[in-house]
Amino acid sequence: MEHPGTLVLIMALAVLAPLLGYATGRWLPVPVVIFEIVLGVLAGPDVLGWAHHDQVIDTLADLGLSMLIFLAGYEIRFAEVRGSTLRRAGGAWVISFAAGLGVALLLSGADLAKSLVIGTALTSTALGAVLPILRDSGRLEGRFGSVVMAFGSVGEFGPIIAMALLFSGRSPGAAGAVLAVFAVVTAGAVFWAMRPRPPWFARLIAVTLHSSGQFAVRFVMLLLAGMLGLAHVFGLDTLLGAFAAGMLTRLVLQGAVPERSGEILARIEAIGFGFLVPFFYIVTGIDFDLAALLDGGRPLLLLPVFLLLFLLVRGVPAYLLAPRDLTGRASRSALGLFASTCLPLVVAITAIGLDEKVIGAGEAAALVAAAMVSVLVFPLLSFRLLRREKGDGGRTVPGRTAETGEAW
Secondary structure (H helix, E strand, O other): OOOHHHHHHHHHHHHHHHHHHHHHOOOOOOOHHHHHHHHHHHHOOOOOOOOOOOHHHHHHHHHHHHHHHHHHHHHOOOOOOOHHHHHHHHHHHHHHHHHHHHHHHHHOOOOHHHHHHHHHHOOOOOHHHHHHHHHHHOOOOOHHHHHHHHHHHHHHHHHHHHHHHHOOOOOHHHHHHHHHHHHHHHHHHHHHHHOOOOHHHHHHHHHHOOOOOOHHHHHHHHHHHHHHHHHHHOOOOHHHHHHHHHHHHHHHHHHHOOOOHHHHHHHHHHHHHHHHHHHHHHHHHHHOOHHHHHOOOHHHHHHHHHHHHHHHHHHHHHHHOOOOOOOOHHHHHHHHHHHHOOOHHHHHHHHHHHHOOOOOHHHHHHHHHHHHHHHHHHHHHHHHHHHHOOOOOOOOOOOOOOOOOOOO
16 A cells, blocks of 8 residues: 555544534534545645545545445335336436437537536436435335435436446447346346245344354345446446446345345445445545636536536426326425435546546536535425425424435
């Protein structure tokens, strides 16, 4: 390790972030991810210059992103994300992608490569940032929560598929063929995951869950590593493998040990949100090009433009295609705001654009900064709208605000 001091610094910032979240939560519930990124910016080269890169830190950050997408895939509840609601969610995302691509073509002067990066980034949804607020307000289990789950799931899965198709370096036909083969292999894995597990499987999980064996946790990590490796073999973005691994894990655990799946997930989340995910967000802050955002004026002007485009490109189609039984204007508006909340996929997509030299550092910084603002502002506005509207199946918890738990 070339810079052990940076490793200690990142872990110190990871500890400081929830402390700041707890301190400010009495007045304003700020997601911990905002503090993690901001602290990374402060420690980065554009401010204090304390943090330095090396291979170990970069690898841990990459694992953090994979774990984040894995947990997002696990959040998808197949029993709820289906039927007409799923069709409406899919239709809204297709409209969002078309609108995002069109707007990006105008912004980039018809530069197709840059437009694909910007347009795809405008269509993502940070489901993990939305779920804690819905859970703490008591609305996650109601009809509104299931609708947000459907729209958010498509808002995560759609951009990942688009990344696999458009950013693989292959022609669209070849990329589609490779993705189809990957889908067939994944479908086979899903079929395997849905088959009943032998009795020894559940017994071994129960016996080792509170011992050093930890068979369930090791099995889940094997699934994640296997799907990441499979995506790499097919030349696809590893985020697709991580997302598929999350879906497979839910199927396996719910089918084999439903009574212990929550406890197993808690241990996986401890690894992710307690160690790897903060690495990703803090390193994102360290890599954030603050100088490019503040230099020249145009990137800083693009920040509010991108924030507005998140609402128009992603939020408006969600509002218009909301299920018919979601009749209240406030709940439909809240759905649009929740669907417009984004961050991790924006970071991943802009990172690809920078690596390929498709977009500039200023544009990437403006997109990431706008996504950070969306995570901070849109859920708060949504929560205010939902508190004003009664009768959509949700309830308000008196005296309690959304926790600032680690979320997208």
